[in-house]
Amino acid sequence: MTDSPEYQVYAIRFAHRDASYRWEHFYRGDPHGGAPMPIDYFVWVATSPEATVVFDAGYTPETAARRGNRDYLQSPMETLGALGIDASTVEHLAISHLHYDHVGHIKDFPAARVLIQQKEWDFWNAPSGSRGDNVHHWEPGDMEYIASQIASGRVELVDGEVEVVPGITLHRTGGHTAGLQIFRIQTAAGHVVLTADASHFYENIGSDRPYALVDHLYSMHLAFDTIRELADSEELIVPGHDPLVLERFPAVDGLEGLAVRIA
Numbered sequence: 319m320t321d322s323p324e325y326q327v328y329a330i331r332f333a334h335r336d337a338s339y340r341w342e343h344f345y346r347g348d349p350h351g352g353a354p355m356p357i358d359y360f361v362w363v364a365t366s367p368e369a370t371v372v373f374d375a376g377y378t379p380e381t382a383a384r385r386g387n388r389d390y391l392q393s394p395m396e397t398l399g400a401l402g403i404d405a406s407t408v409e410h411l412a413i414s415h416l417h418y419d420h421v422g423h424i425k426d427f428p429a430a431r432v433l434i435q436q437k438e439w440d441f442w443n444a445p446s447g448s449r450g451d452n453v454h455h456w457e458p459g460d461m462e463y464i465a466s467q468i469a470s471g472r473v474e475l476v477d478g479e480v481e482v483v484p485g486i487t488l489h490r491t492g493g494h495t496a497g498l499q500i501f502r503i504q505t506a507a508g509h510v511v512l513t514a515d516a517s518h519f520y521e522n523i524g525s526d527r528p529y530a531l532v533d534h535l536y537s538m539h540l541a542f543d544t545i546r547e548l549a550d551s552e553e554l555i556v557p558g559h560d561p562l563v564l565e566r567f568p569a570v571d572g573l574e575g576l577a578v579r580i581a
């Protein structure tokens with residue numbers, strides 16, 4: 319252990335979608351094996367007396383309504399408020415990747431410096447981001463906002479492994495998207511890894527079967543290795559979209575179904 323601070327980590331569940339199926343969640347899944355497999359949407363926060371870092375920025379109720387087939391439970395900013403964290407004063411916001419479900423509320427963290435991998439921005443801010451299916455994975459308003467914040471210097475485009483604050487690091491894995499990054503946080507229980515979409519479900523990493531949406535397949539397998547190297551135990555690996563997170567970690571009093579304490 320180093321003497322850098324230990325953080326408390328929470329997963330905040332802000333939306334849920336029942337209408338999804340197993341085959342949608344695994345690379346080359348068989349559409350005939352169509353058992354339901356619901357998906358949750360999260361942001362995460364790590365907080366200590368020294369610093370607070372929010373990971374990912376969800377999507378808005380308006381985006382939820384437009385895309386349909388999902389329940390928007392409560393804004394992540396409201397749940398953060400119930401945890402005693404004021405979104406308007408958060409100083410650090412790290413974004414795993416630029417799919418719509420991870421960037422919609424960046425403007426609701428106006429004081430935060432925002433950390434995005436350069437490779438991720440470059441992919442979406444080029445013709446590659448609009449080829450084929452790619453065009454469905456982002457919202458034009460979100461990308462315009464991010465571009466404006468790059469211009470103003472609030473968004474920092476980073477490259478590879480980066481320390482956000484002592485005890486919290488970002489690690490680019492790619493795989494699911496060109497510049498996807500995962501998050502490692504020092505806690506009293508050891509190092510937690512928030513995988514975001516490097517492993518949507520426990521079953522992706524557990525069965526070595528990547529998610530269906532692929533930028534580079536072998537990098538998705540290597541990301542599973544990186545996750546295990548960075549986490550101090552299997553129990554401290556937190557997948558990005560798995561409803562089981564709500565069962566494996568204790569609910570925060572008064573925020574049942576909305577927030578669990580990871581460590």
Ligand SMILES: [Zn+2]
Nearest residue numbers: 417419420515
């Ligand atoms: Zn996602």
